[in-house]
Amino acid sequence: MGIEEKLPAGILLSTVETIVGLSRKSSVWPATFGLACCAIEMMSTGTPRHDIARFGMERFSASPRQADLMIVAGRVSQKMAPVLRQIYDQMPEPKWVIAMGVCASSGGMFNNYAILQGVDHVVPVDIYLPGCPPRPEMLLDAIIKLHDKIRHTPLGANAKRQYSAEEDLALAAPATIEMTGLLR
Ligand code: SF4
Numbered sequence: 439m440g441i442e443e444k445l446p447a448g449i450l451l452s453t454v455e456t457i458v459g460l461s462r463k464s465s466v467w468p469a470t471f472g473l474a475c476c477a478i479e480m481m482s483t484g485t486p487r488h489d490i491a492r493f494g495m496e497r498f499s500a501s502p503r504q505a506d507l508m509i510v511a512g513r514v515s516q517k518m519a520p521v522l523r524q525i526y527d528q529m530p531e532p533k534w535v536i537a538m539g540v541c542a543s544s545g546g547m548f549n550n551y552a553i554l555q556g557v558d559h560v561v562p563v564d565i566y567l568p569g570c571p572p573r574p575e576m577l578l579d580a581i582i583k584l585h586d587k588i589r590h591t592p593l594g595a596n597a598k599r600q601y602s603a604e605e606d607l608a609l610a611a612p613a614t615i616e617m618t619g620l621l622r
Contacts, residue, residue, distance in 0.1 A: 459589040462532070466581075466588070469505035469529065470498045471522070474512025476539040476571040483574040493581060502528040507584075508561070509577070513541035514554040526561045531601070532591065536565045536580055539572055546570060555614045562604045 442448075472480055483490045490496055499505035502525045514522060526533070537557050540546035543566045545555035557563060564587060567580045592600060 455593050456589075458593060459591060462591070463585040463588040465494050466507045466534070466585075467497050467499050467505050468495060468507040468509050469502050469525065470500055471508055471525065472511045473514060473518065474541065476511040476541070479571045479574055480509055480511040480538060480577060483577050488574040488578060490578070490581075493585070495581070502526075503530065505529055506533045507536065508533070509536045509538050510542040510557045510561075510563075511538040513546065513548055514557050514560075515552055516554060519554050519560045522557070523560045532588075532597065534564045534584055534588065535561050536567060536577075536584065537563045538567045538577060538580075540568060540570050543568065555617050556611075558608050559611055559614065560608075562601075562608045 472478075482488060484496060484498065495507075506529060508522075508526060508529065510522070526535070535557070537543040541548060541553070542557045543563075545553050547570075549555070554560065565580045565584050567576060569576055572580075591597060
């Protein structure tokens, strides 16, 4: 099963985009951003039982400048929203966001003035993870799906175009005050 058996001639033809995609998806470093109860499940994903280290992701970074994945674990208050955006802005490109749990994805059961009705009002989200709270296995599944997305991310000018289009879409979302939920 060694790479020598797969490549007996010792030659591999590929594209830069494929190699970069493989390298990036194998070295994602999450930023520590636990906000509420979902963060406990995120922390347990780092334990030996769930073993996030198998993806090279065990290093949760305390500095946004050394992180490229923001896992928003928990509800985001209106007061926290600008802080979250600032941390996102300090992360280098390319970067990705997982909205972990219904609160981060849509406000969940907190349909009130204090809670952001979805973190995609302030940052572009790559993966929405349902559940209250989602189990570590669900977070790992979201990470595997994100890996697939990272592997197929375009490079250079095409990538920039894609990021700004996604961000424009998020910013064009209706304001919280205009949204109708189950209680309105
Ligand atoms: S989704 Fe559930 S577990 Fe997660 S922050 Fe909201 S209330 Fe807590």
